[in-house]
Amino acid sequence: MVRAEFDALYREHYHRVLGLCRRMLGNAGDPEDATQEVFMRGYRALGNYQRQRSFGPWIRAIAANHCIDLLRRQTRLNDVLDPGTDLAEETPDPAENGIGALVTERNADAIVRAVDALPDKYRLPVVMAYYADASYDEIASALGTSRNHVGVLLLRARQHLRRDLADLEEEI
Amino acid sequence: MTCPSTLTCSMYADHALPRAEAAEVRAHVAECGTCRERIAGLAGERQAIHRALMTSQASGPVPALLAPPTIPTLAVWLGWAALAGWAATVGWATLTENTVPGWLEWLAPDVMGASIQILMAGVLHLVLGGPGPVEGMLDAVSMPLAAVMMILTAWLLIRWRPGPAAPTCLTLCLAVALLAVAPASHAFEVRRDDVRVHITAGETIDDTLVVMSEAVLIEGTVTGDLVVMGEQVSIPGEIGGTVVAMGNTVAVEGPVGGNVLVMGETVSLRGATVAGNLYGMGRSVSVDAGSRVEGNSAMMGEEPQVHGFVGRDLLAMGKRVSVLGRIGGDLSTYGESLSLGPAARIDGDLTATVDDPDASPVPDGVVGGVSHVTAEAPEPSRYTTWHFYVGEVLQLAAAFVCGLVLFHFFPGLARGRLDSGSEVLITAAIGALGLIALPALALACILTLIGAPIGLLGLLVWIVGLYLAGIVVAAFIGRRLGEGSDLAPALSLLIGLGIVYVLVNVPYLGGLVRLVVLLLGLGMIGQWLRGRWGSRAAT
Numbered sequence: 097m098v099r100a101e102f103d104a105l106y107r108e109h110y111h112r113v114l115g116l117c118r119r120m121l122g123n124a125g126d127p128e129d130a131t132q133e134v135f136m137r138g139y140r141a142l143g144n145y146q147r148q149r150s151f152g153p154w155i156r157a158i159a160a161n162h163c164i165d166l167l168r169r170q171t172r173l174n175d176v177l178d179p180g181t182d183l184a185e186e187t188p189d190p191a192e193n194g195i196g197a198l199v200t201e202r203n204a205d206a207i208v209r210a211v212d213a214l215p216d217k218y219r220l221p222v223v224m225a226y227y228a229d230a231s232y233d234e235i236a237s238a239l240g241t242s243r244n245h246v247g248v249l250l251l252r253a254r255q256h257l258r259r260d261l262a263d264l265e266e267e268i
Numbered sequence: 269m270t271c272p273s274t275l276t277c278s279m280y281a282d283h284a285l286p287r288a289e290a291a292e293v294r295a296h297v298a299e300c301g302t303c304r305e306r307i308a309g310l311a312g313e314r315q316a317i318h319r320a321l322m323t324s325q326a327s328g329p330v331p332a333l334l335a336p337p338t339i340p341t342l343a344v345w346l347g348w349a350a351l352a353g354w355a356a357t358v359g360w361a362t363l364t365e366n367t368v369p370g371w372l373e374w375l376a377p378d379v380m381g382a383s384i385q386i387l388m389a390g391v392l393h394l395v396l397g398g399p400g401p402v403e404g405m406l407d408a409v410s411m412p413l414a415a416v417m418m419i420l421t422a423w424l425l426i427r428w429r430p431g432p433a434a435p436t437c438l439t440l441c442l443a444v445a446l447l448a449v450a451p452a453s454h455a456f457e458v459r460r461d462d463v464r465v466h467i468t469a470g471e472t473i474d475d476t477l478v479v480m481s482e483a484v485l486i487e488g489t490v491t492g493d494l495v496v497m498g499e500q501v502s503i504p505g506e507i508g509g510t511v512v513a514m515g516n517t518v519a520v521e522g523p524v525g526g527n528v529l530v531m532g533e534t535v536s537l538r539g540a541t542v543a544g545n546l547y548g549m550g551r552s553v554s555v556d557a558g559s560r561v562e563g564n565s566a567m568m569g570e571e572p573q574v575h576g577f578v579g580r581d582l583l584a585m586g587k588r589v590s591v592l593g594r595i596g597g598d599l600s601t602y603g604e605s606l607s608l609g610p611a612a613r614i615d616g617d618l619t620a621t622v623d624d625p626d627a628s629p630v631p632d633g634v635v636g637g638v639s640h641v642t643a644e645a646p647e648p649s650r651y652t653t654w655h656f657y658v659g660e661v662l663q664l665a666a667a668f669v670c671g672l673v674l675f676h677f678f679p680g681l682a683r684g685r686l687d688s689g690s691e692v693l694i695t696a697a698i699g700a701l702g703l704i705a706l707p708a709l710a711l712a713c714i715l716t717l718i719g720a721p722i723g724l725l726g727l728l729v730w731i732v733g734l735y736l737a738g739i740v741v742a743a744f745i746g747r748r749l750g751e752g753s754d755l756a757p758a759l760s761l762l763i764g765l766g767i768v769y770v771l772v773n774v775p776y777l778g779g780l781v782r783l784v785v786l787l788l789g790l791g792m793i794g795q796w797l798r799g800r801w802g803s804r805a806a807t
Contacts, residue, residue: 107330115325128331135333168679168757207320225282226314227321232284240683240747247279254278254313 102142105151106135112152113159119223120163122212130166134159156228161238167216203261210260218253221246271303272296281310465498467505476509484515493526501532510544518550527563535569537561537576546578553586557593564597581616589620598637606641608634651775664769671739671761682743682757684792692788699737699791706730737789742768744792 113134117127138145138155145154211222220239224230225246232243239246272280272293279285280293297304457475459465465481467473467488476492484498486505493509501515503522510526518532520540527544528537535550537559545563546555553569555561559576565583567574572584574591581597589601592609598616606620606628617637622628625641650656675682686692707730713723739761746764747757771781 103333106333110330111326111328115321118326119321132331132333139333165679168682169676204320204323207317208324211317211321222317223321226317232279232282237683237685240685242685242687243284245751247275247282247284250282251275251278254310257317 102139105155109152109155110135113155116156116159116223116228117163119211119227120160120220121166122216122219125163125166130162131159134162137162153229157230157234157238160224160228160230160234164220164238167220206261207257210257213260214253214256218249218256221249222253222257225250271300274306277303277307278310281307281314469505528561548572555593610634660769660773664765667739667742667765667769668762670736671743671765672758674736674739675743675757675761678796681740681793681796682747684740684744684796686744686788686792695791695795696784696787697791698794699787699789702730702733702790702794703786706733733790733793734786736793737786738768738772739765739789740792741785741789 110131114127114131117125117130117134121127121130134155138158141158145151211219214222221235224235224238225232230238232246235246236243241249276285276289276293280290283290285293293303293307297307456478457473458478459467459481460479461481463481464483465479465485467477467479467486467490469487471488473488473490473492475490477486477490477494477496479486479494479496480498482499484496484501484503486494486496486503486507489506489508491508493512494503494507495512496503497514499516501513501518503511503513503518503520506523508525511520511524511528511530513520513528513530513532515532517534518530519536519538520528520530520542521538523541523543525543527547528540528542529547530553531549533551535548535553537546537555539556539558541559542561542563546561546565546567548565548567549569551570552573553567553571554573555565555567555576555578557575560579561577562579564580565574565578567583568585570586571588571590572586574582574584574593574595576593577596578593579596581600582591582595583600584591585602587604588607589603589605590607590609591599591612591614593611594613594615596615599614599618599620601620601622603621604623606622608614608630610631612631612634613636614634615636618630618635618639618641620628620641621643622641623643625643628641630639630641686695706726710723710726710730713719713726742764743761744764745767746760746762749763749767750760768785772778772785774781
């Protein structure tokens with residue numbers, strides 16, 4: 097792949113990667129710097145890039161791993177753990193569409209703020225699964241856990257989001 | 269099928285269930301309205317979060333991509349200038365002095381000559397100290413050139429990785445630079461013969477002499493050191509430096525200006541004078557009445573005998589230690605018995621550990637200092653000594669600090685997983701490969717002599733890997749045990765190390781545990797390396 101081709105892909109995927117870094121790092125680092133570093137790593141690793149694979153998921157996987165490494169270095173990220181709390185699995189009331197009912201332009205911001213407010217161990221799998229389109233296996237590999245545990249984390253994350261958004265609705 | 273759990277429904281909505289399980293859920297959902305609505309709600313949640321996050325995505329101008337770091341131009345010019353300077357030096361020496369550079373000697377008919385020089389220099393450096401083979405080979409011009417090339421290559425490998433071509437080319441340049449250094453001087457003379465090597469009485473070798481033959485007789489004078497290997501070795505001549513001798517029968521019968529290191533079936537000093545120390549090992553090691561060792565002496569054999577003079581301390585280990593001569597310092601012996609003749613004299617202290625002190629009497633007037641003859645006491649179990657536990661705590665603390673530093677710079681090493689039996693077996697197989705193949709390859713490189721630096725580096729990497737293997741396994745254990753609680757990574761590492769250190773010290777089983785830890789640890793390091801530099805696209 098020549099440099100010009102890579103530059104084109106960089107411009108195409110920059111904002112998505114920037115958003116991913118911003119969501120994952122929170123206030124732990126500069127997302128712009130992290131994004132630059134991600135694409136430089138991607139450029140260096142072009143020898144490992146298989147053309148038949150889409151560039152977007154590949155670069156986002158690099159971004160996710162880089163952000164996790166940054167968080168680990170700051171000891172921000174304890175190993176992804178089961179919270180072990182008394183949070184019971186909640187079943188959404190089928191009469192409500194849960195979060196789906198809240199999606200308007202204004203509430204999209206509320207959802208994003210609620211995601212940003214999640215603890216690291218819930219926010220990371222949510223962002224990787226629902227923004228970076230990573231598979232459970234990829235998330236498990238990046239976080240050093242099992243795919244079943246990833247499922248538990250995502251379920252817990254949704255419970256957090258429902259609670260936070262429900263509280264917000266009450267305030268409104 | 270009963271209604272699946274919320275977790276199963278959530279994973280189904282995320283398309284994360286295994287195919288068979290997903291088919292079961294799909295079949296159930298077709299018949300269960302409650303679950304169908306539940307899953308629809310969960311899928312709607314997923315889409316809502318996805319849309320919200322995508323909506324928040326920034327837009328606008330994209331900043332320019334910073335260029336990957338490149339070698340500063342000045343560094344490139346310095347590197348090429350160093351290479352050109354070296355080439356000019358070698359070329360000028362070749363043309364004006366009409367000598368063949370050292371790096372071309374391997375093309376000569378006597379292929380072993382230069383190799384033996386390098387090997388003997390290395391042996392003497394390790395055994396006797398003094399300038400090693402590298403210092404001897406590198407002169408004032410070649411050494412800085414080689415250093416510049418090494419530093420430049422290391423910096424490039426760390427900072428600039430566009431692909432394998434550049435580091436490979438630079439590594440080849442480095443190898444050529446190291447191969448091409450000219451030896452400062454030819455300081456060895458090598459004599460080889462299948463049957464016999466005889467240095468006649470009137471012959472003087474004004475160098476270090478290396479001799480290999482079945483029968484070796486050195487009657488002449490060697491001003492440097494003497495290294496000799498043979499079946500029958502006799503050295504009545506004068507040696508200015510140190511003698512290193514190995515053979516079936518080794519007899520040193522003349523003056524030696526340095527130390528004597530001898531190993532053989534029968535080792536003897538007969539009328540010899542050694543200005544330095546004596547180190548002898550063999551079935552029979554003896555110093556006759558006419559011999560003098562001005563320095564210390566250490567002898568190990570079945571029957572060490574000292575009938576002559578040792579100027580300083582004597583350490584003798586063997587079944588039956590016999591001292592009939594004079595020891596200027598202390599005498600320490602370990603063995604079944606000690607025999608002190610009436611003419612024996614020990615100016616210092618006597619410390620002897622024998623089977624039966626009553627069977628090893630010390631005649632009056634023999635020992636000038638304190639005499640202490642004791643029976644060998646059985647060694648206490650290490651578990652009953654306090655210093656064992658202190659030592660283990662110190663080792664654990666060191667491993668803890670190493671682990672913190674290691675995982676700070678290489679956080680991926682802390683993510684090792686062994687989720688299934690097959691993963692454990694594969695990891696252990698990789699570890700076994702690293703445990704056996706890497707040192708074997710390193711030794712093979714060392715034996716080629718040209719590849720010795722690479723082989724030594726490989727051995728060093730292997731040793732470091734063995735140490736880190738335990739830390740990686742400890743981190744894995746601590747992390748698995750910490751699942752379900754809010755343990756800090758450092759604390760989980762400490763717990764894991766504690767468990768590993770306890771298990772490897774369990775009597776009888778500890779060795780097996782240590783082997784398992786090594787295999788799994790090396791395997792996990794290998795898996796991490798594969799993932800980092802192998803087929804995984806994400807770094």
